[in-house]
Amino acid sequence: MPVVLREITDSNRDAVLDLRVGPGQERFVSSVRGSLKEAAAHPHAKPWFRAVYAAGEPVGFVMLSWDVEPQPPEINGPWFLWKLLVDERHQGRGYGLAIVRHVADLVTAEGATELLTSYVPQDGGPAGFYERLGFVPTGELDPDGEVLMRLALPWTPPGRPPV
Template identity: 75%
Template sequence: MTVTLREITAENRQAVLGLRVAPGQERFVSSVPDSLAEAAQYPQARPWYRAVYAGEEPVGFVMLSWNVEPQPPEILGPWFLWKLLIDERHQGRGYGQQAVRQVVDLVRAEGATELLTSYVPEEGGPADFYRRLGFTPSGGYDDHGELVVRLVLG
């Protein structure tokens, strides 16, 4: 099924806010409400966020720092995949990979040469997911101890 990235509107807000990761994954990604609160707390990070849809159903959430002036360790960029959440009922279907590919296409069209993200380097975390997509360690960590990885956009 084709994945699309859509704005969060009054019509879909409650469904998007209700998306949840599987039990035990909460330590790797914050909830949608917490992510939106973070976006409001850090306007200087130029948060850009969308609901991830499979067909007509919201299945996830993605948030980036959009072409921002990096202010490490708090704000990474210029292009930083800040949040990626796929609802527990929809994991394992390739929606996360499709969402990241769409993000890559969007930021590449804006002139980005790399996309950064970070993750908690623990068992059960998303390390393999990002490795399969071509992300490689940058050699650094963010201010929360997450490993920063980069995807070079050719």
């Protein structure tokens, strides 16, 4: 499922802010509005965010710490997948994998050797999703108790033949 990452502008802002996760998923990822407020409150984390489009329609949102100087435990990096949201109407279609694939390709081109992320360790959370993609726990928790995970780069995602 191909995706395109686009900057959030005045022309698409409302549609992107309307993206929502499914019922009960709010405890695992903040809304787009909340994520943008978090980005504004933490400029030192070098937030890089984009709307995710498929077939010309916004289907998700992604935010990273982009080539940041790590300052554990507050700032992880240099490449940290900070937010990944797929709208509830578009879940189960492969967009999550496509977004991670796209992000991994982007940061690999910038010289990244790993991509970090974290998840809330509760039932119904994204742990299995990240594990299926090849992320492995680092053995560390962030200050909020989220499990930190690492994906080695370059990466061959599930369903993509090695180059």
